[in-house]
Amino acid sequence: MELVLSLAIGVLVASGVWLLLRPRTYQVIVGLALLAHGVNLFIFSMGRLRTGASPILSKEGAVAAGAYADPVPQALVLTAIVISFATTALFLVVLIAARGFTDTDHVDGKESD
């Protein structure tokens, strides 16, 4: 499991980085979104992988903390998901605005020569 997820994170990050370095704004946005997935999974995996141990407590009895997955990275990632959504939206709008303003979708606002 760990190996598969690590490779998955690697692939997501590699694809994201590759796109981040491309010249078209749309590529950069897709790249950031992929990178965000990779980073979110990375942070999430810092709490280790547990199946069937959702941090939803039962209301009775003492809490056996070991029986649940680590909730802290999950809380962090929940925040990260929302923030990466916000940045994607912002970049999309910057893309649209820049495109209307410069008549090109090159990241520099002009075709490279």
Added chain:
Amino acid sequence: MVESNLLLILLILPFAGSVVAATSPANLRNAEVWLSAAVSAVGLGILAALRGHVTEGGVVEKTIRWMPSFGLDFALRVDGFAWIFLVLILGIGLLVVIYARYYLSARDPAPRFYASLLAFMGAMTGLVMSGNLILLLIFWELTSLVSFLLIGYWHQNAQGRDGARMSLIVTGAGGLCLLAGLLVIGHVVGSYDLDTVLASGDRLREDPLYLTALILVMLGAFTKSAQVPFHFWLPHAMAAPTPVSAYLHSATMVKAGVFLLLRFAPVLNGTEAWFWVVGGVGMTTLLLGAFFAFFQHDLKGLLAYSTISHLGLITALAGIGTPEALVAATFHIINHAVFKASLFMAAGIIDHETGTRDMRRLGGLRHAMPYTATLAIVASASMAGIPLLNGFLSKEMFFAETIEAHDNSAFDQAMPWIALVASALAVAYSLRFIVSVFFGPTTTDCPRKPHEPPHWMRFPIEILVAICLLVGILPGATIAPYLRTAVVALLGDATPDYSLALWHGVNAPFVMSVIALVAGCLIYALLARHVAAAPEGPPVIRRLEGQRIFERMLLALSWRWMRALHRLLGTERLQVQLRILVLMAAGAATATFLRDPPTWAPLSLANFDPLFALVWLVGAACAIGAAWQAKYHRFAALVMLGGAGTVTCVTFAWFSAPDLSVTQLLVEIVTTVLLLLGLRWLPKRNQAIRDDVEFRARARRFADLIVAVFCGAGIAMISYTVMSAPLDREIATYFLEHAYSLGGGTNVVNVILVDFRGFDTFGEITVLGIVGLTVFALLRRFRPARESDDIPEQQRIQRDYEVTAEHRRPGETLRDYMFVPSVIMRWMFPATIMIAAYLFLRGHDLPGGGFAAGVALAIGFLLQYLGADARWVEDRLRILPIRWIGFGLLIAAATGLGSWMFGFPFLTAHARYLEVPLVGKVPFATALIFDFGVFTLVVGATVLVLIAIAHQSLRSKRDRPPEEEPDPDLAGPEAEVEEEDGWRGGSA
């Protein structure tokens, strides 16, 4: 106690007056004058009350603890030395205020002038009253800043702006040096308290950092007091209104530098370095200033260089550094302030009443303005050092000091001669001032017909000249006790016996005075006509202007070198910047691992699940596919991006994170729709771009591929290593054990977000709100590209077909093809609201919560926009997303503030169960209200972004000139449908 509070009032009064002056209406000119005069007069009254406390070394102090951990106290401290400065600042300030009333015209904005003047007065007051080095520096910089405003008061003319900027740059740069110097002193002494520093002279002088501190502090003092080679800003500051020059360059701004010199003289002097640096600069300035002054044609220019010269005299005395010299320096500060202020005012009157300041055009004014002439003559005589006037007394003391042997070096030997020459030049330029303006043939080509000014405009000069005379004739009865107060405060036990008598018999200084007088008259007689005929400035080195060098340097520093550096190192290209960023991040990580290698976990296929591997096989394929296709097949790339997102979502669900899974799924939907909406505005595919085929482009892509693979492999290794290592779950255990008992919720993730770490969440939703508003603002401002205006090709084909086909009417297909989905979407709306409410309410105990619910409701709105045209939706549904954002933030903040009312810190949550009739026990936590704020804000921000993008297609048509309107056949509502993004935008 009372007197220490008086200090506070003394400091606050000018600043308060400044605020009042700045905010009062422009037509209350006289009220502003009264206000400013009252501020100065009250200040003088306070000083009179403090007088008894500062004689014979008394000190009045007021300390307010500010940042004690940094040794920074708000310490005010007035001793006799500061007291005499305060009298100068406020006294001459009062006279300047009166004078300015008549000098400024009704067109000059009075609030700005008096507000700046009062602020400057306050800054100077603070500077001399500071009992802490850092506080002193703050006021020091404040004087630089406010003097910038004052010198540039007439910002409509370029000279004013340049002069102001130059003085700010020079004195501001000096201020930075001073800051460094004071920090060094504070470091050596171990305290920033002025009293402590003044008592640590020996320790400072022995410290290896002494020279550093000395040079740095001196750079501050020299720039402020316009000492060579930093003197050039002062003549350019003459572009200021004359009241400003009279104030800044007689009693205040430039005196701040010598104040600092004298303040620190007892601590820093007594070394060879002090004598050579301070004495040398002072003597040079004295001589050069007097030399330049003689060759000026501008009245104020002459006075400016004369000021430089006199400041050089004071600096030289400080450099000599004996107690007697410091007495003379203090005395000359007072005298110079008095006669120079009156001379500036007189020059202002001449300028005001004749319209010119050029000495070559003026002449014979004694007939037109006899009173002013008399006053100016007396004041210039004081400047020249004629007996019976105050300037004479301190100049004699200066002569006496230069004659004394100090270290018998050549410089020491030359001192009396330099003093003699400078003094003769002072006589010469004073004569030139008087003779060329008031005597000789009566001027004929003045812009205005000269006449006496209003009496009250002359009044300040009368006062000042009276002081010149009184001090000059009866020093013992007038100035002596005050001077003694100042000197005792400065020197303490080292105070020498000195005599202020007018007549000491025929001694060396007197002989020097006589020689200087005669020589000055001779110089004037021989050279006057020649100087008047020559262009302005001293002969030979006329072209060597400090200003020109300064501007060259400024140009080189701020423009040429920076441009060169920018060309060398900078890039405007985002790709290069991002590449550097990525490489730096990768490099930093690699360096860490190389230096401190972790124990790599052995590869193992423990608990390998083929299904999970299969899921990620799809996920990885999607990610790589998206990366590959994003350039030309945007839609395909978007679908694959969605695929990668969905697999991520499945992963969260797989590994016990239902909250993340739900939120990720909802966010994925919104993101996809957003990007779909955005696709409409991107340019058409263009495979002719040269980039793709060139060798360089290929090479670059290959390099990027290596970087990307390296990053991916690196992060995969790191994650595998971490995931295989054991985990310390201390924090997790705390949250798990206390989520229910303290937070009242069983969904630990949600309890962490809205309760334990509520403040983080508060910050995060604020960011979200800001993003929403930014998007809104950006899209209001920008228009889509022109080429996106035309209807898409697919629609055009459809339209052409409908026009020709018999059984179809134009526009029919476009109207109807989304009919079924749009009805379904409309009916889904209530259901979506229910789902959102459900997600929200269960959030505290089960997966869900404010974020998920907010995004879900936003999807509800989104569906309406997808299913129908934006106009149609907005006619029926009024959404005010900005209010949602505002309310959300308000609710969240109010919940947080609510805990204050119960005496708990911000955002302390409270949880309990309420007994509701019929329903039974219902969980209730203040965190739920907070979460409601989160929910509201998320809805608002998300919908705002969607609407802003959706409205792009509305505005793109509306704001174009009419000839670019699309075919009227298609202009009906719902006539336009996007093939690609499935979104109907209406058009006008």
